Amino acid sequence: MRIAELSRRSGTSIPTIKYYLREGLLPPGTSTGRNQAEYDERHLGRLRLIRALREVGGLSVAATRQVLATLDEPVRSTHELMGHAHQAVIRPLTGSRSSDTDDPAWRSARQEAGRWITSLGWRVHPDNPALDRLADVLLALHRVERTDLIAGLPQYAATALTLAEQEVPTARDAGDPAAVMAAVVTGTVLGEALLTTLRLLAHEHVSATLAGYTPAQGPGCEPPAGDPGEGTPPRR
Amino acid sequence: MRIAELSRRSGTSIPTIKYYLREGLLPPGTSTGRNQAEYDERHLGRLRLIRALREVGGLSVAATRQVLATLDEPVRSTHELMGHAHQAVIRPLTGSRSSDTDDPAWRSARQEAGRWITSLGWRVHPDNPALDRLADVLLALHRVERTDLIAGLPQYAATALTLAEQEVPTARDAGDPAAVMAAVVTGTVLGEALLTTLRLLAHEHVSATLAGYTPAQGPGCEPPAGDPGEGTPPRR
DNA sequence: ATAAGTAGATAGTAATACTATCTACTATCC
DNA sequence: GGATAGTAGATAGTATTACTATCTACTTAT
Numbered sequence: 298m299r300i301a302e303l304s305r306r307s308g309t310s311i312p313t314i315k316y317y318l319r320e321g322l323l324p325p326g327t328s329t330g331r332n333q334a335e336y337d338e339r340h341l342g343r344l345r346l347i348r349a350l351r352e353v354g355g356l357s358v359a360a361t362r363q364v365l366a367t368l369d370e371p372v373r374s375t376h377e378l379m380g381h382a383h384q385a386v387i388r389p390l391t392g393s394r395s396s397d398t399d400d401p402a403w404r405s406a407r408q409e410a411g412r413w414i415t416s417l418g419w420r421v422h423p424d425n426p427a428l429d430r431l432a433d434v435l436l437a438l439h440r441v442e443r444t445d446l447i448a449g450l451p452q453y454a455a456t457a458l459t460l461a462e463q464e465v466p467t468a469r470d471a472g473d474p475a476a477v478m479a480a481v482v483t484g485t486v487l488g489e490a491l492l493t494t495l496r497l498l499a500h501e502h503v504s505a506t507l508a509g510y511t512p513a514q515g516p517g518c519e520p521p522a523g524d525p526g527e528g529t530p531p532r533r
Numbered sequence: 534m535r536i537a538e539l540s541r542r543s544g545t546s547i548p549t550i551k552y553y554l555r556e557g558l559l560p561p562g563t564s565t566g567r568n569q570a571e572y573d574e575r576h577l578g579r580l581r582l583i584r585a586l587r588e589v590g591g592l593s594v595a596a597t598r599q600v601l602a603t604l605d606e607p608v609r610s611t612h613e614l615m616g617h618a619h620q621a622v623i624r625p626l627t628g629s630r631s632s633d634t635d636d637p638a639w640r641s642a643r644q645e646a647g648r649w650i651t652s653l654g655w656r657v658h659p660d661n662p663a664l665d666r667l668a669d670v671l672l673a674l675h676r677v678e679r680t681d682l683i684a685g686l687p688q689y690a691a692t693a694l695t696l697a698e699q700e701v702p703t704a705r706d707a708g709d710p711a712a713v714m715a716a717v718v719t720g721t722v723l724g725e726a727l728l729t730t731l732r733l734l735a736h737e738h739v740s741a742t743l744a745g746y747t748p749a750q751g752p753g754c755e756p757p758a759g760d761p762g763e764g765t766p767p768r769r
Numbered sequence: 770a771t772a773a774g775t776a777g778a779t780a781g782t783a784a785t786a787c788t789a790t791c792t793a794c795t796a797t798c799c
Numbered sequence: 800g801g802a803t804a805g806t807a808g809a810t811a812g813t814a815t816t817a818c819t820a821t822c823t824a825c826t827t828a829t
Contacts, residue, residue, distance in 0.1 A: 300775070308636075312819050315777080320817095325776095332776040332825050342677075349673040351817095352632075355591075358817065376744030380737070387733050396588075400544075419738035420746055427733040434726045437585040441578075443719050445703065446727065452699055453724075454731050456692055461735035463688055465743060467681065483679050485736065488689075489729050490670045491682065495690050496728075497623050497663040499697035500721065501616065502655040507701060508612030510656055536806070548788050551808085556786095561807095568794050568807040587786095594786065 300326075303336045307344040314344070322347055322362050346483070354486035363388065364482055372474035379468065380422075382481035387427050396433050406439070407432035417454050464488060536562075539572045543580040550580070558583055558598050582719070590722035599624065600718055608710035615704065616658075618717035623663050632669050642675070643668035653690050700724055 304311045317323040323343055326334035343365070350356045350364060367385035372378055396403050410431040414421050421428065438447050464484055471480035540547045553559040559579055562570035579601070586592045586600060603621035608614055632639050646667040650657050657664065674683050700720055707716035 310819080311775090313817090316818060319777090328776090330775090330826060333774090333827080334776070345676045349677050353670055353673040374744075376740055379740045383733070383736060383740070414734060419734060420741045421734050421737050425734065425737060427730050427737075430726075430730045431734070434589055434723060434730055437589040438719075438723055438727075440581045441585050441719050441723070443716070443723065446720065446724060449699070449703070450727070450731075453696075453728050454735070456696055457728060457731035457735040458739070460689075460692060460732055461739040463685070465736055465739040467685075469740075469743065480679070483674075483677050484682065485733075487670060487674055487677070487679065488682060489732070490666075491674075491686070492689050492693060492732075493725055493729065494663050494666045494670055495686075495693035496696055496725070497619070497721075498650060498655060498657050498661065498667070499690070499693040500619060500701055501657050501661060501663075503694070503697040503701040504612055504615045504619070504705075505656040507705065508610075546788080547806090549786090552787060555808090564807090566795060566806090569796080569805090570807070 298336050298341075300334070300336065303340060303344065306341055307348065309344055309348065317344070317347060320358060320362060322358065322365060346479075349483070350486055353490045355490075356486065360388070364486075368475070368478050368482065372478070375469060375474075375477065378474060378477060379465070379481055382478050383485065384426075386482055386485045387425065396429070396436070402439075403432060403436055406436035409435055413450060413454075417451070419454075460488075460492070534572050534577075536570070536572065539576060539580065542577055543584065545580055545584065553580070553583060556594060556598060558594065558601055582715075585719070586722055589726050591726075592722065596624070600722075604711070604714050604718065608714070611705060611710075611713065614710060614713060615701070615717055618714050619721065620662075622718055622721045623661065632665070632672070638675075639668060639672055642672035645671055649686060649690075653687070655690075696724075696728070 298306075300311055300314060303309075304314055307314075309317075314323065318325060323340060326336040326340060328334050347361055347365070350361045351358070356364065364385045367382055370381070373381070398404070407429065410428050411423070413431070414428065435447060438444065468477060468480040468484050471477045534542075536547055536550060539545075540550055543550075545553075550559065554561060559576060562572040562576065564570050583597055583601070586597045587594070592600065600621045603618055606617070609617070634640070634643075643665065646664050647659070649667070650664065671683060674680065704713060704716040704720050707713045
């Protein structure tokens with residue numbers, strides 16, 4: 298297919314596709330002339346993945362490129378491979394990495410993070426950037442005086458473990474190594490989006506239930522058709 | 534205190550504080566002269582909250598302002614209040630809201646989202662923007678061909694419900710209405726950061742365990758001191 | 770042959786989040 | 800009481816990100 302079709306089928310504008318080509322997010326099509334190239338289904342799939350990572354996963358273009366680069370690397374043992382995919386995906390997700398490592402408060406939080414993981418008995422490589430991220434979160438919780446949330450960490454950890462035990466085997470069984478990589482990437486990024494969105498919805502549900510509403514079939518969850526009426530918290 | 538102390542104690546540069554003042558994220562200090570103002574502990578707390586929401590929660594300045602504005606509004610019933618706090622926090626978290634509502638594929642995903650929530654028996658207001666976000670996620674999962682993750686949605690929902698049942702009462706019991714608001718905001722944003730970080734760590738742990746490593750006390754999780762040695766996935 | 774489409778290059782743009790500087794003061798220390 | 804440092808408020812400048820637009824020299828379809 299040519300670029301116009303790729304654009305139409307992926308819902309991405311031609312200039313944007315060209316931008317992704319320039320940035321190395323999308324491999325070039327097979328050239329069939331000085332100014333003509335042919336794209337295939339793999340390009341379409343890659344483009345849809347890019348859009349999913351960017352729009353749903355919230356990854357930057359640079360982070361997306363890193364993640365995609367991992368998908369193109371030669372493959373090794375399953376765990377190593379999963380580790381690799383994870384490393385690629387964790388860094389962007391764990392974000393900016395700005396905290397000054399020299400701040401004693403941060404170093405203390407970083408140690409606290411290590412202690413928590415040890416006490417959970419989790420086998421995690423000490424270089425995992427998520428540990429730094431955990432330190433950031435702990436430090437912020439201290440500063441905002443929500444130590445009760447820190448006390449609830451084991452609960453969160455148990456929940457996270459349940460999730461991982463359900464997600465990791467799914468990814469491992471995805472088939473050939475390339476499919477495993479893809480499953481790790483999409484599962485990690487999109488699974489997070491799914492979970493956090495459902496958590497937000499569950500919050501409203503639980504709050505409504507505690508407030509005394511019957512938890513059964515309420516006014517429904519139809520998409521807004523015409524005038525959506527007004528309810529408890531107006532603001533839309 | 535004066536702005537220099539506020540800057541030192543919050544770890545935020547004076548120009549940035551002035552910027553937040555201009556942007557209305559931080560209320561002005563009490564003026565004691567034509568070019569002199571006095572700030573107090575409340576300003577410090579607010580500034581720390583801003584930093585937590587921005588750096589750990591990943592909220593934009595505009596989103597942060599919306600969230601903080603909610604904290605300053607007059608207070609109503611607990612559920613309404615929680616709804617309000619949530620609305621303020623959900624929109625930013627559920628992000629860009631870009632998807633074209635006219636796309637039939639999106640409308641279909643949006644209906645699917647509604648059906649899921651109905652089948653879960655969750656009482657959620659049909660205007661909750663998280664429902665649109667759920668549609669985005671479902672659509673992306675379809676496009677990336679991870680319908681297996683969609684099939685696992687009830688599992689995610691159950692996990693989300695467990696979380697909410699633990700978090701919402703905690704926030705409700707925070708004390709006076711202002712404290713409840715603050716607890717909802719910090720709990721929603723920082724709780725998400727905590728959970729997703731732990732999920733990432735749990736992924737590595739489970740992957741390592743499945744790969745045959747003993748899950749007990751491994752090489753530990755000490756902060757990187759000096760040379761952190763090299764392990765399974767190198768890349769740092 | 771003419772119109773439409775294309776690759777590749779380069780330049781422009783809108784938004785975001787600061788950062789810097791300037792002016793006219795005020796506080797403070799010796 | 801004068802020098803020095805700090806401050807509010809205003810305005811302007813900057814770096815980055817993620818596109819978007821345009822241009823040229825083609826190729827392809829009608």
